[in-house]
Amino acid sequence: MSVANFASWLDATSVSLALKNNFWAVPTLQSIHILAVCLVFTSAVIVFLRAWNLVGTDWTAERWARRLYPPHWWALLVLLVTGIFQVLAEPMRELPNPAFQIKMVCVLIAVPLALWIARQFYSGRDDAATRLPTRSASIVMVALWFVIIFAGRWIAYASA
Amino acid sequence: MIMGWAEWLEETPLAYFIQGDLYAFPLLEVLHVVSIALVVGTIFIVDLRLLNWCSKSYQVTRLLRAMLPLTLGAFGFAAVTGFLMFSSQPTRYLETPVFLLKMGLLLLAAVNMAIFHVWTQRGIAQWDTEGAVPLSARTAGLISMVLWVAILVAGRFVGFLL
Numbered sequence: 588m589s590v591a592n593f594a595s596w597l598d599a600t601s602v603s604l605a606l607k608n609n610f611w612a613v614p615t616l617q618s619i620h621i622l623a624v625c626l627v628f629t630s631a632v633i634v635f636l637r638a639w640n641l642v643g644t645d646w647t648a649e650r651w652a653r654r655l656y657p658p659h660w661w662a663l664l665v666l667l668v669t670g671i672f673q674v675l676a677e678p679m680r681e682l683p684n685p686a687f688q689i690k691m692v693c694v695l696i697a698v699p700l701a702l703w704i705a706r707q708f709y710s711g712r713d714d715a716a717t718r719l720p721t722r723s724a725s726i727v728m729v730a731l732w733f734v735i736i737f738a739g740r741w742i743a744y745a746s747a
Numbered sequence: 748m749i750m751g752w753a754e755w756l757e758e759t760p761l762a763y764f765i766q767g768d769l770y771a772f773p774l775l776e777v778l779h780v781v782s783i784a785l786v787v788g789t790i791f792i793v794d795l796r797l798l799n800w801c802s803k804s805y806q807v808t809r810l811l812r813a814m815l816p817l818t819l820g821a822f823g824f825a826a827v828t829g830f831l832m833f834s835s836q837p838t839r840y841l842e843t844p845v846f847l848l849k850m851g852l853l854l855l856a857a858v859n860m861a862i863f864h865v866w867t868q869r870g871i872a873q874w875d876t877e878g879a880v881p882l883s884a885r886t887a888g889l890i891s892m893v894l895w896v897a898i899l900v901a902g903r904f905v906g907f908l909l
Binding site: 614622628632633636642733740744 | 813907
């Protein structure tokens with residue numbers, strides 16, 4: 588089954604129709620999605636700044652990990668759930684869309700990378716959080732989230 | 748008077764460029780979303796501290812010193828990109844109630860922030876070390892979070908109701 592056929596099948600489901608027929612559904616889902624993005628993106632930026640010792644050096648890296656990562660994982664779950672519902676609401680707009688596909692590839696890279704960075708920060712050793720591999724990974728993390736946000740917004744324009 | 752200014756702005760070369768160029772508005776919108784994400788995220792980190800829900804061992808003054816430059820820088824960027832987006836269709840934005848609501852909420856958020864920084868923060872040296880965040884600071888934190896969620900939601904709805 589091709590992506591387009593799968594999208595077409597999803598588009599005809601009762602869930603999809605219900606979401607499409609409710610004017611508030613998509614903007615509400617998008618608003619919750621964006622709020623979760625705020626949390627995840629800000630965490631990525633603070634982790635990057637802390638890895639480079641530019642901000643928050645009052646706390647150890649482990650302390651920052653305990654502060655930032657639990658809500659970060661919950662926010663990723665919210666992004667997954669609201670994302671699935673947004674795809675269900677407009678599968679023809681999302682699934683065959685190159686911007687959506689690029690976004691998903693970036694997310695698939697970003698999540699394991701976040702897990703790896705989190706392990707360095709949770710290690711209890713500040714040198715693990717501030718050594719070059721972690722610092723480099725933190726830059727990639729911020730860049731990935733920038734691309735994810737970019738691609739996410741571009742979905743509307745790529746499908747127009 | 749504001750409508751007159753908006754009509755003038757709509758006829759400027761800048762407005763025509765943003766309206767007419769295929770990538771200008773989408774790019775501005777993306778940059779606006781990125782900067783708003785950082786504004787709201789950093790504000791929430793401070794607000795949750797003011798509410799004494801998170802980061803309790805991090806002094807408010809030090810957290811503010813860490814987060815405020817990020818918040819202000821990102822807000823500046825959001826303001827510039829927001830204005831440029833607005834300038835593409837100013838009369839239409841001004842005729843959209845949810846856009847006016849967003850601007851009103853931004854004003855309230857600014858007032859709340861000003862009251863905190865000018866008034867509540869005066870005694871911060873005392874309560875920051877004692878651990879008990881005063882009611883005024885907690886109230887400012889809660890109002891800020893509610894307002895910024897509302898601003899973000901209103902901003903999303905502008906795209907649907909413009």
